[in-house]
Amino acid sequence: MADKIIELKNVTYTYPLASRPALKDISLSLEEGKLYGIIGGNGSGKTTLCITICGFATKFEKGSLDGSVLIKGKDVEDYEEGEVSRMMGYVLQNPFSQISGVRETVLEEIAYGLENLGVAPEKMEERVINIAKKTDIEELLLKNPYELSGGQQQRVALASVLVLEPEILIIDEPTSQLDPEGTESIFKIIRTLKEEGKTVLLVEHKIDLLAEYADEIIVLENGCHIKSGPTHEVLIQRELEEHGIQLPQISVIFDELKKRGKDYGAIPVTCEEALKLLKNA
Numbered sequence: 234m235a236d237k238i239i240e241l242k243n244v245t246y247t248y249p250l251a252s253r254p255a256l257k258d259i260s261l262s263l264e265e266g267k268l269y270g271i272i273g274g275n276g277s278g279k280t281t282l283c284i285t286i287c288g289f290a291t292k293f294e295k296g297s298l299d300g301s302v303l304i305k306g307k308d309v310e311d312y313e314e315g316e317v318s319r320m321m322g323y324v325l326q327n328p329f330s331q332i333s334g335v336r337e338t339v340l341e342e343i344a345y346g347l348e349n350l351g352v353a354p355e356k357m358e359e360r361v362i363n364i365a366k367k368t369d370i371e372e373l374l375l376k377n378p379y380e381l382s383g384g385q386q387q388r389v390a391l392a393s394v395l396v397l398e399p400e401i402l403i404i405d406e407p408t409s410q411l412d413p414e415g416t417e418s419i420f421k422i423i424r425t426l427k428e429e430g431k432t433v434l435l436v437e438h439k440i441d442l443l444a445e446y447a448d449e450i451i452v453l454e455n456g457c458h459i460k461s462g463p464t465h466e467v468l469i470q471r472e473l474e475e476h477g478i479q480l481p482q483i484s485v486i487f488d489e490l491k492k493r494g495k496d497y498g499a500i501p502v503t504c505e506e507a508l509k510l511l512k513n514a
């Protein structure tokens with residue numbers, strides 16, 4: 234059993250001046266080294282969950298939190314200033330908000346976080362170049378971050394967090410402004426993070442990609458945690474459709490086939506799995 238790296242115990246969070254909580258009595262236990270996909274409709278609390286885990290909900294948004302968020306067994310509120318940000322990287326849903334605004338080129342922007350961490354200048358350049366290659370933004374390094382397209386900003390925002398090499402990554406809809414090719418490449422990067430042993434929380438609407446890459450799925454609705462578990466178990470539950478959750482089409486098709494007497498022994502969540510089932514039938 235892997236170590237619990239993040240635990241939420243009966244977390245209820247209310248934004249300042251809000252009449253009702255954005256998160257309601259959420260308890261979750263997340264294991265080190267896994268990739269968690271967070272899904273739910275608009276306004277269901279996905280971003281609020283992210284900012285609550287990294288401590289921003291109380292620190293910057295200044296809302297009220299009941300219950301506790303533990304990172305490696307210690308309350309997120311009890312860490313020293315800076316400790317949490319070294320451990321956890323957060324890629325914001327809106328990449329424009331991620332840009333510091335104090336640097337004129339993408340290169341300097343990505344190096345900015347490293348300066349704050351006190352990384353030596355000679356090491357800094359190497360790390361920036363490496364991450365730029367990994368995220369495919371080398372040709373953008375000398376551009377002004379504000380002159381980039383939404384998709385380019387998303388890549389830069391991701392690079393500026395990855396360069397810090399945090400062990401936990403919280404990534405809020407990183408592909409919303411990318412085309413299918415760009416999306417696939419971001420998912421490949423995210424897979425390499427998992428291979429490096431990092432824990433990743435990924436908010437994403439593209440269910441077919443989550444089916445392929447995520448170990449576990451967490452489903453939110455109206456601020457409540459309504460379901461979670463291994464991707465293969467969660468993404469075949471047709472009752473989730475009644476909650477507005479889109480399931481992978483391939484799992485819906487195989488479930489319909491099963492209802493019509495064609496049982497292939499399991500319900501696949503990816504096309505690759507479906508092909509295997511068909512070949513073995």
Ligand SMILES: Nc1ncnc2c1ncn2[C@@H]1O[C@H](COP(=O)(O)OP(=O)(O)OP(=O)(O)O)[C@@H](O)[C@H]1O
Pocket residue numbers: 248249251255273274275276277278279280281282294326
């Ligand atoms: N700063 C804020 N102040 C007050 N209420 C907020 C604030 N930010 C979000 N909310 C409310 O909290 C609830 C959860 O919002 P949240 O942004 O976490 O949802 P989400 O699942 O990330 O949605 P989306 O898919 O649109 O990104 C919503 O009802 C939203 O209106």
Ligand SMILES: [Mg+2]
Pocket residue numbers: 279280281326405
């Ligand atoms: Mg959101």
